[in-house]
Amino acid sequence: MIRAIFLLYVFLDWYTYHGLHSLVPDRWRWPFRLIYGLLSLLVYYCFYQTYLLLYSGSIFSDASGTVYLGIFLSVLVGKLSFGLLLLPQDVGRILWALVRRLRGLARSETPEGPLIPSRRQFLTLGATGLAALPFLGMLYGITRGKYRYTVQNVRLTFSDLPRAFEGFKIVQISDIHAGSFDNPAAVAKGIELINAQAADLIVFTGDLVNSDKNEVDPYLDLFAQLQARHGKLATLGNHDYYGEPDGEPQRSDYWRDFYAKYRAMGCDLLNNRHRTIEREDERLQILGVENWGKGPYFPKKGDLDRALDGVPDRDFCILLSHDPSHWSAKVLPHQRHIALTLSGHTHGFQFGINVPGFKWSPAQYRYPHWMGLYEEAAQKLYVNRGFGYLGFPGRGCMWPEITVFELASA
Numbered sequence: 001m002i003r004a005i006f007l008l009y010v011f012l013d014w015y016t017y018h019g020l021h022s023l024v025p026d027r028w029r030w031p032f033r034l035i036y037g038l039l040s041l042l043v044y045y046c047f048y049q050t051y052l053l054l055y056s057g058s059i060f061s062d063a064s065g066t067v068y069l070g071i072f073l074s075v076l077v078g079k080l081s082f083g084l085l086l087l088p089q090d091v092g093r094i095l096w097a098l099v100r101r102l103r104g105l106a107r108s109e110t111p112e113g114p115l116i117p118s119r120r121q122f123l124t125l126g127a128t129g130l131a132a133l134p135f136l137g138m139l140y141g142i143t144r145g146k147y148r149y150t151v152q153n154v155r156l157t158f159s160d161l162p163r164a165f166e167g168f169k170i171v172q173i174s175d176i177h178a179g180s181f182d183n184p185a186a187v188a189k190g191i192e193l194i195n196a197q198a199a200d201l202i203v204f205t206g207d208l209v210n211s212d213k214n215e216v217d218p219y220l221d222l223f224a225q226l227q228a229r230h231g232k233l234a235t236l237g238n239h240d241y242y243g244e245p246d247g248e249p250q251r252s253d254y255w256r257d258f259y260a261k262y263r264a265m266g267c268d269l270l271n272n273r274h275r276t277i278e279r280e281d282e283r284l285q286i287l288g289v290e291n292w293g294k295g296p297y298f299p300k301k302g303d304l305d306r307a308l309d310g311v312p313d314r315d316f317c318i319l320l321s322h323d324p325s326h327w328s329a330k331v332l333p334h335q336r337h338i339a340l341t342l343s344g345h346t347h348g349f350q351f352g353i354n355v356p357g358f359k360w361s362p363a364q365y366r367y368p369h370w371m372g373l374y375e376e377a378a379q380k381l382y383v384n385r386g387f388g389y390l391g392f393p394g395r396g397c398m399w400p401e402i403t404v405f406e407l408a409s410a
Contacts, residue, residue, distance in 0.1 A: 078135030141394030174344025175386030179215030206237025206322030
């Protein structure tokens with residue numbers, strides 16, 4: 001896979017060079033070659049560093065190193081866009097040359113002038129301008145978009161909501177991925193924005209870290225500043241298990257320390273447990289399960305039956321479950337009615353289109369439920385786009401999300 005990507009980039013680099021070269025006046029061609037060559041060397045260096053990080057296993061734990069991946073992918077997408085836009089013109093030039101050649105052979109004539117016509121400058125300029133858009137968009141996602149926290153207000157109505165919880169406000173964040181952060185000041189602004197929502201309850205639906213529990217250490221004090229009237233509840237995501245060592249007692253020591261970090265942030269970690277919130281003699285049950293993912297490589301530790309143990313049959317239930325595939329595989333078929341499930345995991349693939357009335361992302365080809373609100377059998381699922389980022393150090397139109405739910409009676 002890596003070799004194929006590298007070979008594709010080499011071809012696109014060559015093709016882009018010749019495409020742009022045709023736009024440069026003769027007197028500027030040597031400076032152009034020098035500048036293009038230096039920039040190409042920089043991108044190849046970024047690819048080399050990405051390769052080293054990937055095969056050392058630190059691609060998700062080196063925040064500064066992922067910048068190399070970001071630069072390489074941004075340039076790759078820009079050159080791929082340029083190539084796809086330029087290709088129709090070049091195919092037309094080759095077909096025209098073939099027609100001229102066949103016509104000349106039929107007439108025993110040699111075509112005058114160059115066999116292949118020159119590129120139309122205005123078409124090449126147009127391709128250059130259009131290809132710059134995704135490139136600049138990805139650069140924006142790397143520099144600003146990954147910390148462009150957005151508040152999504154969602155009013156949810158339920159026929160069986162206890163009256164005492166009319167207007168109850170839950171703020172959800174998900175997928176912090178603390179090991180990716182490289183700007184504590186920007187993260188602090190996200191914390192301030194969450195606190196500004198004056199939540200009754202804050203919930204976090206998994207993936208606190210990328211691959212090691214200690215990644216969150218520089219941010220423990222920041223997340224401890226989150227405030228809600230009924231506290232902060234959390235559950236685990238698939239990445240939270242990836243640093244788990246083999247064998248005992250190392251495994252027990254690892255999790256003991258990891259759980260202590262949640263307590264330092266003031267979070268009650270619901271590992272297949274529930275928390276009861278009472279108001280005016282009425283109850284709201286918040287269930288939390290460990291990660292359960294349908295994919296073959298994802299941990300399947302979530303146990304909904306254990307989380308429901310001791311919950312009265314008629315109580316209104318909200319479930320925190322990191323992976324939305326758990327909803328269709330385990331929650332909907334369950335005999336117990338779960339009014340609302342809150343998930344994350346997909347990040348909206350950190351790239352796509354998200355405008356009123358229309359949403360698209362590559363995430364939808366892998367996850368049937370990948371962003372926003374879904375409803376089936378009078379049960380609701382909401383998939384949060386995530387607070388952090390992973391791998392590619394940026395976001396394009398899938399900005400980090402802070403979701404504010406207001407519960408209401410139907």
